[in-house]
Amino acid sequence: MASQESLFKSQFDDDAGVKSGSRSDEPDRIQIKPVNDEDDTSVMITFNQKVSPFIIVLTFVASISGFMFGYDTGYISSALVSIGTDLDGKVLTYGEKEIITAATSLGALITSIVAGTAADLWGRKPCLMFSNLLFVVGAVLQISAHRFWQMAAGRLIMGFGVGIGSLISPLFISEIAPKNIRGRLTVINSLWLTGGQLIAYGCGAGLDKVHNGWRILVGLSLIPTVIQFTCFCFLPDTPRYYVMKGELQKASNVLSKSYVDAPEDLIEQKIKELNALNRAIPGDTVWERIWNTIKEIHTVPSNFRALIIGCALQGIQQFCGWNSLMYFSGTIFQTVGFSNSTAVSIIVAGTNFIFTLVAFFAIDRIGRRVILLIGLPGMCGALIVCAIAFHFMDIQFKGTEAVVANGGFSAWGIVVIVSIIVYAAFYALGIGTVPWQQSELFPQAVRGIGTSYSTATNWSGSLVIASTFLTMLQNITPTGTFAFFAALSFISFLFCYFCYPELSGLELEEVQMILADGFNIKASKTLAKKRKQQLAAQKAAAKHGGLEEFHKSKPSDELMEC
Ligand SMILES: O[C@H]1[C@H](O)[C@@H](O)[C@H](O)[C@@H](O)[C@H]1O
Secondary structure (H helix, E strand, O other): OHHHHHHHHHHHHHHHHHHOOOOOOOOOOOOOOOOOOOHHHHHHHHHHOOOOHHHHHHHHHHOHHHHHHHHHHHHHHHHHHHOOOOOOOOOOOHHHHHHHHHHHHHHHHHHHHHHHHHHHHHOHHHHHHHHHHHHHHHHHHHHOOOOHHHHHHHHHHHHHHHHHHHHHHHHHHHHHOOHHHHHHHHHHHHHHHHHHHHHHHHHHHHOOOOOOHHHHHHHHOHHHHHHHHHHHHOOOOOHHHHHHOOOHHHHHHHHHHHOOOOOHHHHHHHHHHHHHHHHHOOOOOHHHHHHHHHHHHHHOHHHHHHHHHHHHHHHHHHHOOHHHHHHHHHHHHHHOOOOOHHHHHHHHHHHHHHHHHHHHHHHHHOOHHHHHHHHHHHHHHHHHHHHHHHHHHOEEEEOOEEEEOOOOOOHHHHHHHHHHHHHHHHHHHOOOOHHHHHHHHOOHHHHHHHHHHHHHHHHHHHHHHHHHHHHHHHHHHHHHHHHHHHHHHHHHHHHHHHHOOOOOOOOHHHHHHHHOOOOOHHHHHHHHHHHHHHHHHHHHHHHHHOHHHHHHOOOOHHHHHO
């Protein structure tokens, strides 16, 4: 450990000198190699350029998938309440509600397993456009459903689209984003996601009393899908994908549009690097390469540790129970005595959105690890209070009906709602947002497969929770259910404390170094702190020389040296 820290130290010192532009010719200085993957593009932009409108447009269009993820998983809470007897002429049982809800998670799970590989084979953009078609088919089936099974089939097909979008949208963004704002741009996807859930709840409340309102609610999901599909007809794929396909000219065109002030030779150099990296993935055929990446992710220790962290965080995100509230909050609030339960759900979804915004500002400044370590104990505390409140409400289940012994709306009902809101805030601040930064854990060669595994873990968790939550309420009581989630939050806290290093501001190469022989929490914190100080020093220097200078300065020495 000590030797690793001293290795870091010599690199920091050198790095600080190089990055601040103070190029040194002293022979004894160790030269830090720029990160040898697509990050190099970002390095170049970090020091020389503004974010171009082209990148903003691409991010905006790609993150519509995040919106659809949120909207499609969000509307079901109110739809389940307002469907009434519209399917098969009878009220849905808890089991049927679970199937309708879980069908989307199941669909998403299936496609997320293959989406990473599909994106490498056919491209990110075509996969996202294909997901648009699935959204349309799924929505049309639901809108026209009069039978339970047609509704469930529509939800499943919609889930296929959600699974593809949930993986590829953050991947797409991370491949086009300049490094200095990549963390934040990825959180933008989460903002769209939680915003989509909020809007779904809002529309659900507005359409609550409208005849067939839930059909309109589903129909509205067609709007963003059509917008994304249309926009993508005119937009390119990511440069990295084009390089993988050997379409270097296209890659170069996208880079030039993305980094408008970058000189041609720099773009060319970047293309060469990406191309060399592409060939570095072993295997003569596509299938051989895929097989090799599967082997590599399990056998290279740093990759395997990254995989453990990626999958664990996504699993924790789901098994701490948040989506049971997302999917069933309407049903829960109805049970504790609120007549306009959908409107109450909006407050919960709104809290999720607002605190994702807080995470947006905190994730790079305070760090991923810190917000996780604040969020998880907060969730645990709120869940314990919630479990206690449910105990005093004394809810019994008779068949599929919940009967509250203390008679509907009460002070304990308010405690339940307040604790759920507090829980939502802590959730969104940390574990709701951080796992979607998953692509930074993996080096380029195994990023597709690594993010596929992690995303599939997310959807497996979502599936288990969606299909068992109401049954859990019935069998182990609401108190038991929320106490169970509280215990899982506590165990998750211990996992993050011991196994999740601080990755804010680190180069991807450094992430691999950190994970090479352990989880190296201490070294990661030292390194992240150092990076933060360097950034602050750069900003101060830039201010000193004028912002214009900062943005328009010549290509960085760092990049030209490689
Ligand atoms: O990050 C998101 C977000 O927290 C959503 O609110 C939740 O429903 C999703 O499952 C999760 O992946």
